[in-house]
Amino acid sequence: MIKITNLHKSFGKNKVLKGVDLLFDKPGITAVLGPNGSGKTTLIKCLLGMVIPNDGEIYVDGKNVARQWAYRDQIDYLPQIARFPENLTVKELLKMIKDLRPRKADDQRLIQLFELEPFLDKKLGNLSGGTRQKVNIVAAFMYDSPILVLDEPTVGLDPVAMIQLKELIWEEKAKGKTILLTTHIMGFVEEMADDIVFLLEGKIHFNGSLKGLKKQYGQPTLERTIAEILKQSKVVISEAVISEAVNSKVVISEAVISKAVNSEAVINEAVNSNQEKALITNNCSTNH
Template identity: 75%
Template sequence: MINIQHLHKAFGKNQVLKGIDLTFDKPGITAVLGPNGSGKTTLIKSILGMVIPNQGDITVMGENIKGKWIYRDQIDYLPQIARFPENLKVSELLRMVKDLRSRDANDKKLIEFFELEPFLDKRLGNLSGGTRQKVNIVQAFMYDSPMMILDEPTAGLDPVAMIRLKELINNERAKGKTILITTHIMSFVEEMADEIVFLLEGHIHFRGSLQSLKNQYQESNLERAIAKMLEGKTNSSSNGVSKENSKFQFEKSF
């Protein structure tokens, strides 16, 4: 469904993606992981045509996306930072978004599901972070597209909302959708992901099932397996970063 070949992206001198090759062609959930600033959002935005690569090709459903936009109708997207017009009411925003697309939206059910009715008449600028994120989620899930890309969907959610989000994602997975998710919550990855793609220093450092990562590093805990993977990386490289430092950086990044 999504095929990425030799993708390079730099912002000025900052080489963020240095030749990424990736294919997502199976149904199920892929967790795209990596430290802060490793290029997860840049990769996602490249697939959506919101970041223009310096090199490489991306095809979605067999078609090169360069200069195209209609393919985006096949992808439901939850942006990491939803910049809503602060003065609009929640109901106005949803109406505006629905007016832009000709497809049927099932926002009503989602509003009930997240108990957002009391907020429909409130301005977006006055909402708490968690409530804004729920509005963001409603928009991402209200169309029934075959692919989903969710950039940090767990951000700001309380435990009840988190359980509801997982239920929603599981429903979409059961329909056979291809779903990409970034998150820094490892318990979420353990529970939800079928496989992991780990980005580090512009490359795919690991791709495979959670179990294969755990087996490789002989750790039953995902967080520890990832820590070991990163320690191995810094130990074998000659950049002078000590084990202690790399641990510290890891903890800070996730």
């Protein structure tokens, strides 16, 4: 169980999270969505202990995680960009992770699933983006922790690997896990998610079922629902968000886009993301 109460986070004068309250008390898949700068990345990093909130509390399994690190062993994390040493081979990387996190690991099954055997002795820096993402998936899924956090898990995957990833996520859901994911692919969300948390300008705009969200806004698809939310909220959309909407064929009227600017929130989230130093153990293991 994850409980977040009155969470606030600012970077300088810019308030990124403004009193967020959330409760994940049942197994299933929740998609954390929102335009760039809405605070979703900061929210995830607060949960992982990578960003310290200014105010508020986070509880995992009933325990306050403030200044605590052992709780991370209950979380498996797939970052959007895993910064592993590029001079390591795939085999060396997985061995290092297992040495740092000495628990039962299911890496061999996952290596076979994603057909990574030919790449085990190759250096990470020489792998294609899709193959590196498969390695990242193995590193994130090879432990059996009750909480799974997936940040843009589909990046770089071919159709076959995408199907394998979906089946893997469904397997984890069937085990009764709490799974949080972020993605810009709305079709993936519609297929995978049970619930939606939608953030706007650092606040929870919607928290409920996918079906309930579409019904509330009277739209047949999630893409059109998100476009309607942005239209009604009259939020300022960054150029990146507009580009993503066009690429995914979301129809957003000119009335929605008051001005395409890089807001302070977008800049802060980008800077914060660039400063992230991913731990070899995917930021979830305890120090040994």
